Amino acid sequence: MGESNEDIDQMFSTLLGEMDLLTQSLGVDTLPPPDPKPPRAEFNYSVGFKDLNESLNALEDQDLDALMADLVADISEAEQRTIQAQKEFSQNQHHSTPPEASDCRGAASLSYGADTTVVSVSPYEDDLPPPPADPMLDLPLPPPPPEPLSQEEEEAQAKADKIKLALEKLKEAKVKKLVVKVHMDDNSTKSLMVDERQLARDVLDNLFEKTHCDYNVDWCLYEIYPELQIERIFEDHENVVEVLSDWTRDTENKVLFLEKEEKYAVFKNPQNFYLDNKGKKESKETSEKMNARNKESLLEESFCGTSVIVPELEGALYLKEDGKKSWKRRYFLLRASGIYYVPKGKTKTSRDLACFIQFENVNIYYGIQHKMKYKSPTDYCFVLKHPQIQKESQYIKYLCCDDARTLNQWVMGIRIAKYGKTLYDNYQRAVARAGLASRWTNLGTVNAATLTQPSTGPKTGSIQPNGQIPQAAPSVSAVLQEAQRHVGTSKDQKPGLGNQEPGAPREHHRPKSSLPPPPPVRRSSDTCASPAMAPKSKGPGSCSFPAPPEDFLPPPPPPPPEDCELPPPPPDFVPPPPPAADGGSALPPPPPPPPGLCQEATRSSPVVPKRPPVPPKRQENPGLPSSGGGGEQDFMSDLMKALQKRGNVP
Amino acid sequence: MAGMKTASGDYIDSSWELRVFVGEEDPEAQSVTLRVTGESHIGGVLLKIVEEINRKQDWSDHAIWWEQKRRWLLQTHWTLDKYGILADARLFFGPQHRPVILRLPNRRALRLHTSFSKPLFQTVAAICRLLSIRHPEELSLLRAPEKKEKKKKEKEPEEEVYDLTKVVLAGGVAPTLFRGMPAHFSDSAQTEACYHMLSRPQPPPDPLLLQRLPRPSSLSDKTQLHSRWLDSSRCLMQQGVKAGDVLWLRFKYYSFFDLDPKTDPVRLTQLYEQARWDLLMEEIDCTEEEMMVFAALQYHINKLSQSGEVGEPAAGDMGLEDLDAALNNLEVKLEGSAPSDVLDSLTTIPELKDHLRIFRPRKLTLKGYRQHWVVFKDTTLSYYKSQDEAPGDPIQQLNLKGCEVVPDVNVSGQKFCIKLLVPSPEGMSEIYLRCQDEQQYAQWMAGCRLASKGRTMADSSYASEVQAILAFLSLQRAGGGGGGSGNHPQGPEASAEGLNPYGLVAPRFQRKFKAKQLTPRILEAHQNVAQLSLPEAQLRFIQAWQSLPDFGISYMVVRFKGSRKDEILGIANNRLIRIDLAVGDVVKTWRFSNMRQWNVNWDIRQVAIEFDEHINVAFSCVSASCRIVHEYIGGYIFLSTRERARGEELDEDLFLQLTGGHEAF
Numbered sequence A: 001m002g003e004s005n006e007d008i009d010q011m012f013s014t015l016l017g018e019m020d021l022l023t024q025s026l027g028v029d030t031l032p033p034p035d036p037k038p039p040r041a042e043f044n045y046s047v048g049f050k051d052l053n054e055s056l057n058a059l060e061d062q063d064l065d066a067l068m069a070d071l072v073a074d075i076s077e078a079e080q081r082t083i084q085a086q087k088e089f090s091q092n093q094h095h096s097t098p099p100e101a102s103d104c105r106g107a108a109s110l111s112y113g114a115d116t117t118v119v120s121v122s123p124y125e126d127d128l129p130p131p132p133a134d135p136m137l138d139l140p141l142p143p144p145p146p147e148p149l150s151q152e153e154e155e156a157q158a159k160a161d162k163i164k165l166a167l168e169k170l171k172e173a174k175v176k177k178l179v180v181k182v183h184m185d186d187n188s189t190k191s192l193m194v195d196e197r198q199l200a201r202d203v204l205d206n207l208f209e210k211t212h213c214d215y216n217v218d219w220c221l222y223e224i225y226p227e228l229q230i231e232r233i234f235e236d237h238e239n240v241v242e243v244l245s246d247w248t249r250d251t252e253n254k255v256l257f258l259e260k261e262e263k264y265a266v267f268k269n270p271q272n273f274y275l276d277n278k279g280k281k282e283s284k285e286t287s288e289k290m291n292a293r294n295k296e297s298l299l300e301e302s303f304c305g306t307s308v309i310v311p312e313l314e315g316a317l318y319l320k321e322d323g324k325k326s327w328k329r330r331y332f333l334l335r336a337s338g339i340y341y342v343p344k345g346k347t348k349t350s351r352d353l354a355c356f357i358q359f360e361n362v363n364i365y366y367g368i369q370h371k372m373k374y375k376s377p378t379d380y381c382f383v384l385k386h387p388q389i390q391k392e393s394q395y396i397k398y399l400c401c402d403d404a405r406t407l408n409q410w411v412m413g414i415r416i417a418k419y420g421k422t423l424y425d426n427y428q429r430a431v432a433r434a435g436l437a438s439r440w441t442n443l444g445t446v447n448a449a450t451l452t453q454p455s456t457g458p459k460t461g462s463i464q465p466n467g468q469i470p471q472a473a474p475s476v477s478a479v480l481q482e483a484q485r486h487v488g489t490s491k492d493q494k495p496g497l498g499n500q501e502p503g504a505p506r507e508h509h510r511p512k513s514s515l516p517p518p519p520p521v522r523r524s525s526d527t528c529a530s531p532a533m534a535p536k537s538k539g540p541g542s543c544s545f546p547a548p549p550e551d552f553l554p555p556p557p558p559p560p561p562e563d564c565e566l567p568p569p570p571p572d573f574v575p576p577p578p579p580a581a582d583g584g585s586a587l588p589p590p591p592p593p594p595p596g597l598c599q600e601a602t603r604s605s606p607v608v609p610k611r612p613p614v615p616p617k618r619q620e621n622p623g624l625p626s627s628g629g630g631g632e633q634d635f636m637s638d639l640m641k642a643l644q645k646r647g648n649v650p
Numbered sequence B: 001m002a003g004m005k006t007a008s009g010d011y012i013d014s015s016w017e018l019r020v021f022v023g024e025e026d027p028e029a030q031s032v033t034l035r036v037t038g039e040s041h042i043g044g045v046l047l048k049i050v051e052e053i054n055r056k057q058d059w060s061d062h063a064i065w066w067e068q069k070r071r072w073l074l075q076t077h078w079t080l081d082k083y084g085i086l087a088d089a090r091l092f093f094g095p096q097h098r099p100v101i102l103r104l105p106n107r108r109a110l111r112l113h114t115s116f117s118k119p120l121f122q123t124v125a126a127i128c129r130l131l132s133i134r135h136p137e138e139l140s141l142l143r144a145p146e147k148k149e150k151k152k153k154e155k156e157p158e159e160e161v162y163d164l165t166k167v168v169l170a171g172g173v174a175p176t177l178f179r180g181m182p183a184h185f186s187d188s189a190q191t192e193a194c195y196h197m198l199s200r201p202q203p204p205p206d207p208l209l210l211q212r213l214p215r216p217s218s219l220s221d222k223t224q225l226h227s228r229w230l231d232s233s234r235c236l237m238q239q240g241v242k243a244g245d246v247l248w249l250r251f252k253y254y255s256f257f258d259l260d261p262k263t264d265p266v267r268l269t270q271l272y273e274q275a276r277w278d279l280l281m282e283e284i285d286c287t288e289e290e291m292m293v294f295a296a297l298q299y300h301i302n303k304l305s306q307s308g309e310v311g312e313p314a315a316g317d318m319g320l321e322d323l324d325a326a327l328n329n330l331e332v333k334l335e336g337s338a339p340s341d342v343l344d345s346l347t348t349i350p351e352l353k354d355h356l357r358i359f360r361p362r363k364l365t366l367k368g369y370r371q372h373w374v375v376f377k378d379t380t381l382s383y384y385k386s387q388d389e390a391p392g393d394p395i396q397q398l399n400l401k402g403c404e405v406v407p408d409v410n411v412s413g414q415k416f417c418i419k420l421l422v423p424s425p426e427g428m429s430e431i432y433l434r435c436q437d438e439q440q441y442a443q444w445m446a447g448c449r450l451a452s453k454g455r456t457m458a459d460s461s462y463a464s465e466v467q468a469i470l471a472f473l474s475l476q477r478a479g480g481g482g483g484g485s486g487n488h489p490q491g492p493e494a495s496a497e498g499l500n501p502y503g504l505v506a507p508r509f510q511r512k513f514k515a516k517q518l519t520p521r522i523l524e525a526h527q528n529v530a531q532l533s534l535p536e537a538q539l540r541f542i543q544a545w546q547s548l549p550d551f552g553i554s555y556m557v558v559r560f561k562g563s564r565k566d567e568i569l570g571i572a573n574n575r576l577i578r579i580d581l582a583v584g585d586v587v588k589t590w591r592f593s594n595m596r597q598w599n600v601n602w603d604i605r606q607v608a609i610e611f612d613e614h615i616n617v618a619f620s621c622v623s624a625s626c627r628i629v630h631e632y633i634g635g636y637i638f639l640s641t642r643e644r645a646r647g648e649e650l651d652e653d654l655f656l657q658l659t660g661g662h663e664a665f
Helices: A002-029 A038-056 A061-087 A097-109 A113-124 A131-136 A151-174 A200-211 A240-244 A280-289 A292-303 A370-374 A404-419 A421-434 A436-443 A447-452 A476-492 A561-565 A595-604 A632-648 B042-053 B120-131 B189-199 B207-212 B219-228 B265-280 B288-306 B320-336 B339-347 B438-452 B462-478 B492-496 B507-512 B515-526 B534-546 B626-640 B652-659
Strands: A177-184 A189-195 A219-225 A230-233 A254-259 A313-320 A327-335 A338-341 A354-357 A363-367 A381-385 A397-400 B016-022 B031-036 B062-066 B071-073 B091-095 B097-103 B109-115 B139-143 B161-163 B246-251 B351-359 B370-377 B380-384 B396-399 B404-410 B415-424 B427-435 B554-560 B567-571 B575-579 B586-591 B595-601 B606-611 B615-621
Touching: A177 A200, A177 A240, A189 A200, A189 A240, A200 A219, A200 A254, A200 A421, A292 A421, A313 A404, A327 A404, A363 A404, A370 A397, A381 A404, A404 A421, B016 B042, B031 B042, B042 B062, B091 B097, B109 B120, B120 B139, B120 B652, B139 B219, B161 B189, B189 B265, B207 B507, B219 B554, B219 B567, B219 B626, B246 B265, B265 B288, B265 B534, B288 B515, B288 B534, B351 B438, B370 B438, B380 B438, B396 B415, B404 B438, B404 B515, B415 B438, B427 B438, B438 B462, B462 B515, B554 B626, B567 B626, B595 B626, B606 B626, B615 B626, B626 B652
Parallel strands: A177 A254, B016 B091, B097 B246, B109 B161
Antiparallel strands: A177 A189, A219 A230, A219 A254, A230 A363, A313 A327, A313 A397, A327 A338, A338 A354, A363 A381, A381 A397, B016 B031, B062 B071, B062 B091, B097 B109, B139 B246, B351 B370, B351 B427, B370 B380, B380 B396, B404 B415, B415 B427, B554 B567, B554 B615, B567 B575, B575 B586, B595 B606, B606 B615
């Protein structure tokens, strides 16, 4: 084992070196925007790899393999690009083969947008100088595709292609990646590559696929600061790399993958947060008895109006005094604009309140065992701090509640005040992800009844009072329909549409789990494994993967015009990198579909059973979630938007 | 025909004389006398009246008002008997539409013709259609408060009254847009001006006026307003409104459906104005921090509306043009210029370098500001002992991303400091930069602000940020006389107007802060909203208003059954709140979603409500009539039945069913 680890270690460093080289060389001719923040990027890498080295011994082989596949893919992608460039399509009769071949390979290697574009566009670029520069050149028009397009359309399309190509290259050159070790709830860890465009939601999806857990909405990424003894749930919309880059080099902080029912507690039982604080007596009654319909209407009222309603929350909390281990009891109030307290001798009317903190620059954390660490009155503590602060500091605010219920109310209330509607959107996305089933169980059993209930109509029909209440048609049915539609669409909706992340077809992974070794699924969107490369670089036990036949002669008809612009979605998983330990090499790799059938095969293969014809806009999407970059970012996103619009036009 | 006579002149049928006054209720009105029988139809009577008057005029809008019974005789096929009219009935033959002066949410006055014969609900709907405000069910009319000290107020300058009496709106058709406004406004310069008044925010009020206007000092003061709501199911005439009276138009129900900046310019603006006045008049309380945000938004909105940037410029149909522009743009970038240029333009980040004085507060040091050579590039601030050492290692380097930027400025004292709170793993480090003049300050400040948001000075908003800061500084200076430094694009008007920060905050902050204290705080809050467009800023204002805990509560004084003291009932869009009159504490909350039914006993003015689980609540109304309370509850229930799918159509019957029911009494 030690030996193999060493091997792997070594392999890693060679791979990394290779990759760096390739990326660099590539960078040079692909308009390398000298990274505006070189020190930072480097630093992040070092965090990642340092982490990795540290954890190498701890890593499970399978993990390692998955990671390797990631890295290999990276390299091969880079290599492939250069090769592709150099190859120049000298064999003219193969014109249309390469793109499709690469698609097939994609089926095995999880290539995605960017790469496929490169390939599928290139056939038209016959007389190219160094290809990476091609977007800049005025090129001869592509040969007329079978469905003849008007001259202008073609021109525009060709131009669009080129631009896309250029943009993606520009982007890729800058994409920052991080190897993150995620701790599972069973004390194991998984390492995965997170690129800077991925949100917590994407990483979660990635983990779902890797772990085959249920797709419960409670699963979350969770960050832990052992030094400060604080921890918090990643919000689904947060950019993971951004959060992690606030950590220091030598940090002990960890990322966990676990279920936390606190994550979306407010959406499951809104009454505990919105209807609780008034009149202790009846709170018990209401909290248990609220039915699904009322919950829905309460949620709708709170989250779907012009502005989100922050739960009314007030009460005495303990505040830790700066630099001391003493705690002072104060009366605090939560408002949408921040936390306030009642100064001595004042009343709690709005005009007297003093601002304690506003949420713009702070995150909220749970404090763990602060009773021990800081002598807090109870263990129900929460902490507010700027995300960049990593050490003890007077700028960290510690608060302590009397009981767990209060703590949860405050933490949730603050999250609602801070994130607003985004939180609800996240939840709905998570629900759609998890499928309808879990939602029904969450909401209780009344659903069937509400479904059959007419949407409007008096609740009590017998009496005729002066004012009878036509029940507010609390749109449950609408919401449910919505949910159903969500699920419906996410089932047959193709990746890259709606809330789906680029290059991350999700739903169709489930059926696949029956395939032999669980396919590690890659999602990082700027890499592409070329099977030709893969065997070489893989460690012992690698399987040889048949390269697409070069001698395939009758070239398939040139792809229909749309495909030039929108190549068929690359399939979404890599052939299982053979697990080194369990003799995975024995397992035959899934044969690549015959190249001739490529497009059809990709679509109709059991892997992606329900892929619709051509998902529009698919390629553009990988770029979208990118986090803000330099000045050119604006321009580029404009362009991307424009291109997306165009995507619908042809 | 009625009026058969014998030769002696005696009437032989059962006809009698009916006297009808012509004109509005006026004792000296001209009158005509008709000979009628009990079987005469109202239509016939009308015809006779017109014949009798014998004047050429369009009488189509006229109808008969029966003064004693306070009702219109609108059913022309009914007979006098059916109405029960006898010879002693005082009838007035007058127009159904009469002019009133509306006091809009933005406090401007507008004269228009409105129906005095239709139920108020329809009248308001017609007014809203004229003003192009969607969802008229959210608005209603109030009586103007009686003016107590008439003599004092006579000095008040005559205010401008906008006039829409001549505008006629074609019925049934949705108003079409013409030149960016509903077609009926584009007839004349006058109506156009009126539309601008409706759709653009008004400048901030005079702070002195603000202090003079009466403000509610207690919860019970806030109940006063709600006693003046008119009844939705009866017409204006029935409620004693006379032609030419002043009525207030206000959003009554705080449940704004489908607020859309694109289609609702007037609605959004008027809602913004109502919210603004609510805050300025302290009808709703907010904290200091919140007030600063409101002030900053008002400042921003005012600036935008003055500079004429109404609406988003050509934000309408992008699409292909958009793409083409982008393509051309890229084409130029990629093809027209050498690659190195592309790189330059993409990657060159403007930087600032200058001698600045820096102060770092530390424990146990008395050191003050020291001159340093400071370089600000990307989002990073580095400082050196001197310019010569700049190539070397800086004394300190700070990445401003995520930092807090606080202005510390005193224009008259020529103090231009920027306080930075820069986060680092160890905590926050505090640092002050002192600039020499406004120009330098504005540049560095703008850079710091962008950097704190992770953007660089290459960002397109940098220039406008610098301008905004300069404009704000001149605003501060305007108090001291001078102005119009020419640095800001708005020219002298903005500064000459001397935007007084006191006009942006509630009077209690006028007492609490000096103007020069207020300005930097507003400026600080302004940096977060400076990039919003006008409708966005208005929407943000409304959202912030809605986020206040006390938002949307209408207060009434009531006495609960079994209680011996008066209490406050707060009615919000989803709940009823029982509030202690003296302390203002919430005693109990009932949500409409748990409500089963409510009843009004009109005789003893008592409202009884039954909630789920046999919770019964009953109270009698003290400050407002129980009709108003009843209508509020019914109105909110009605509003909650609205659905997006149903579009604009209003179920008036349902509304009246929910809010009416007392006509019988």
